[in-house]
Amino acid sequence: MGRLAGFKYRQIIQILKLLGxxxxxxxxxxxxxxxxxxxxxFTTIPNxxxxxxxxxxxxxxxxxDITPDIFLQHKK
Numbered sequence: 001m002g003r004l005a006g007f008k009y010r011q012i013i014q015i016l017k018l019l020g021x022x023x024x025x026x027x028x029x030x031x032x033x034x035x036x037x038x039x040x041x042f043t044t045i046p047n048x049x050x051x052x053x054x055x056x057x058x059x060x061x062x063x064x065d066i067t068p069d070i071f072l073q074h075k076k
Contacts, residue, residue, distance in 0.1 A: 004061075004068055005054045009047050012057065015074045016043075019066060034064075041065050 013021075016034055021043070024035040030047045043063040046056065061071055 002054045004057045006051050007057055008051055018074050
């Protein structure tokens with residue numbers, strides 16, 4: 001297990017909100033688009049129950065232009 005494993009949807013959006021992201025719109029199925037107006041970056045978040053795979057979280061962070069270290073600094 002990597003250091004980005006074990007995060008659930010609610011934990012991820014809580015940290016993204018702290019980093020300036022806000023809900024933008026509903027996407028296909030159970031996915032949501034989140035936007036950061038300060039950086040003008042968008043990211044797609046799957047709203048699934050359970051933990052998101054580490055690779056999915058890494059893809060979310062890459063879209064959002066957030067390093068794993070910055071993300072983990074905001075973990076509670």
